[in-house]
Amino acid sequence: MTELGSRRRRVGVPDATVARLPVYLRALHTLAESGRTTVSSQALAQLVGGGSAKVRKDLSHLGSYGTRGVGYEVEELVLHISRELGLTHGWSVVLVGVGNLGHALAGYGGFSSRGFEVAALLDADPRRVGEVIGGRRVRHVGELAAVVAETGVSIGVIATPADAAQEVCDRLVAAGISSILNFAPTVLTVPDGVDVRKVDLAVELQILSFHQARRGTPGKREVSA
Amino acid sequence: MTELGSRRRRVGVPDATVARLPVYLRALHTLAESGRTTVSSQALAQLVGGGSAKVRKDLSHLGSYGTRGVGYEVEELVLHISRELGLTHGWSVVLVGVGNLGHALAGYGGFSSRGFEVAALLDADPRRVGEVIGGRRVRHVGELAAVVAETGVSIGVIATPADAAQEVCDRLVAAGISSILNFAPTVLTVPDGVDVRKVDLAVELQILSFHQARRGTPGKREVSA
DNA sequence: CCGACTTTGTGCGCACGTTCACAAGCGCGT
């Protein structure tokens, strides 16, 4: 999907599998909390909505950690998936833009529980600078380079309005960040070697709309051939 | 991807194309605002990051609306993509859960600008009921059935904590909603005929982590074959 | 100790999506 992503075929895990590993990981966390110690590929498949063969093939890409006749050990699998995804590195992220969405992201539990630490909050609006969110003080976006140097963050998250996103992105790149997660509704242009992934809150809604429209008017366009 | 989605191959637009149409749409909106009236497949491809052939094939699935030697008319293309995605229906959505994320979604411009109207806000917390966000009053989740009946919403958005999501989902289904967008980090189980799409804010971050980890330790695992 | 049952791991065929390459079509300059 990402240009950088598709070149990764050389040494192992297919992109399609990588995209599913976080989903497995979440399901496994839930299972662990509910006390389950082992899980079969079929049970896991039902949880995440897929075929059991797909689950097994995905998991086989990171080694043979299942026991035939029994299934997979939940704890062990969590560990291996986490390692494969690089979640054991304890990444620090810098979050730029603390508007509505930025607030939500700063307080989002899914980050810290996956080994990501929001090391710094930045905003361009002077009125927001100084505000404390989740125990962290918002600093001005001009301090970005300093913040990166101090905290050694390696991932940048953009949650600004669309028109500010590219500038923030440039600053992040200039500061040495090479992995960027973009929530702003814009396509960012970056130099080679920088990996950008986009989350668009409205895209999925539009796909939903497509399906709904199709269901509402079935057989609307009969294709001859 | 969704089970329901994969059955849609019969009459036309492939899922992979549908997933890209919103991205094209955004780029085209940007172009329109900047005054461009026509765009070539190559220019559009560069904007969204892809090959020009892919763009042409995608657009060809919704008819031949390009002019050879010139390109595509921006306005016209916006219209056709919007129609194909069903955005001209003027969907109303009901948003359940007005925590951090719910606030962000309620104020998110990307919804209204794409033809979605947030017709109602609901929450289970009595302290939040009555609060006014963006001109709309938050009502109690118990009123869901009534709200659906009143406003004729057809899409439900779940932005609750994970442990409340399934119950809210059941209520939505019971109220007759058959398209659900889930922001809660849980896998929802629904009866056949209901289309659920999930947005997980942390998934993309984990994929980013994978790539970053791979880049940090290149050639870590040499594969023989 | 053995046999029946369960579940993993994987080779294979198929279908989908992506890319290439080119003919058909359209505008523009002359």
Place this chain on the structure above:
DNA sequence: ACGCGCTTGTGAACGTGCGCACAAAGTCGG
């Protein structure tokens, strides 16, 4: 009016991912 260059639309090759089906391997009961 006419040919030249540009861009679309698409057939055909290619690569990737998915699902089936089965052998290998381990557990459990007797």
